Amino acid sequence: MNTKRFLLGLVLPAALLLLGCEGRRAPSVGTPEAGGASAAREFPNPRPKPDFVLTDTEGQPFAFREATEGKMTLLFFGYTNCPDICPVHMANIAAGLHKLPDEVVRQVSVVFVTVDPERDTPEHLRLWLDHFDRSFIGLTGTQAEVDSAQVAMRLPPAYREAAEGDAYLVGHSAHVIAFTRDGMARFALPFGTRQSEWAQEIPRLVAYPDKP
Amino acid sequence: MIRRLALVLLLSACGREGPAVRVGDAYAFEPVLGTVGAVYLTVTNSGSAPDTVAGVEVSGALVAMIHEQVTVGDRVEMRHVGPLPVAAGSTVVLAPGGYHVMIEGMEQPPVAGDTLDVTLRFARAGSVTVRAPVLPYGTER
Numbered sequence: 001m002n003t004k005r006f007l008l009g010l011v012l013p014a015a016l017l018l019l020g021c022e023g024r025r026a027p028s029v030g031t032p033e034a035g036g037a038s039a040a041r042e043f044p045n046p047r048p049k050p051d052f053v054l055t056d057t058e059g060q061p062f063a064f065r066e067a068t069e070g071k072m073t074l075l076f077f078g079y080t081n082c083p084d085i086c087p088v089h090m091a092n093i094a095a096g097l098h099k100l101p102d103e104v105v106r107q108v109s110v111v112f113v114t115v116d117p118e119r120d121t122p123e124h125l126r127l128w129l130d131h132f133d134r135s136f137i138g139l140t141g142t143q144a145e146v147d148s149a150q151v152a153m154r155l156p157p158a159y160r161e162a163a164e165g166d167a168y169l170v171g172h173s174a175h176v177i178a179f180t181r182d183g184m185a186r187f188a189l190p191f192g193t194r195q196s197e198w199a200q201e202i203p204r205l206v207a208y209p210d211k212p
Numbered sequence: 213m214i215r216r217l218a219l220v221l222l223l224s225a226c227g228r229e230g231p232a233v234r235v236g237d238a239y240a241f242e243p244v245l246g247t248v249g250a251v252y253l254t255v256t257n258s259g260s261a262p263d264t265v266a267g268v269e270v271s272g273a274l275v276a277m278i279h280e281q282v283t284v285g286d287r288v289e290m291r292h293v294g295p296l297p298v299a300a301g302s303t304v305v306l307a308p309g310g311y312h313v314m315i316e317g318m319e320q321p322p323v324a325g326d327t328l329d330v331t332l333r334f335a336r337a338g339s340v341t342v343r344a345p346v347l348p349y350g351t352e353r
Binding site for chain 1: 243244249288290312348352
């Protein structure tokens, strides 16, 4: 038996088989971090800022329309026990703001309304928001109050779903709603908006309807 | 005889008979208040048979579950994913806004700069452990 033939018999099919192994590629599944379409989306019918009253992280009443008057306001409904969308959104908005000059930042309010008031006490909400930016406003209330704030924004109220043990998961809107300084909800910013895009969008939203 | 031996060697070398999984690009986000964080990674199955992620464990975490964010209308729902199928020749990406491994009940809350051991238990390929660096939320990739 000659070794050369044996080796050739081994190596050649091996090479072919390896090519065969690599040859078939199905498309990826899963949702990679959004790229592409992630700039502000304009509402076809802008809505006025709702006038719900909730409780801020100092335990004081916070009249949303009045307290944010004249500011470009970013509103997000979420909860602090959220591992993915909520902290990523908040971190990206904060990083976008931190790239901008003070005169722009002064004209912006970022308001985070918890949809999980049972776990998110004002103190807990404050600690969580301070991780991103101390100027972020945190609001809570009774379940009925936070539900009606969402309904006022024509968002379906978040709901709870049982998970393992005593745990539960919360479904909620993944968009940040942007109110321009005239008090109208005009844009939604989807999850996946990157820090550089926030830094670009925020001055535009502040300047609306003018160009920055 | 030699030919048969060669064939057996080839089959085992190529892994044509089953799944061939690789887990890569793993990273974690530091739990904001030390309570709940997320791990992301990529699973590639270059074999000829499907496999399934039957379970996941993360060092120091009491709970590690694969969740999926599903958008229903204007709302996003976080769903617990049971066994996660990885078809032959496919790649499943766990990334922000899609699938993630939620970690809770950390013995010692990990901070940016730490590394976590993440073990995926595959139904056919067995367990695969990778190391995931812990990054602050807001680290863009």
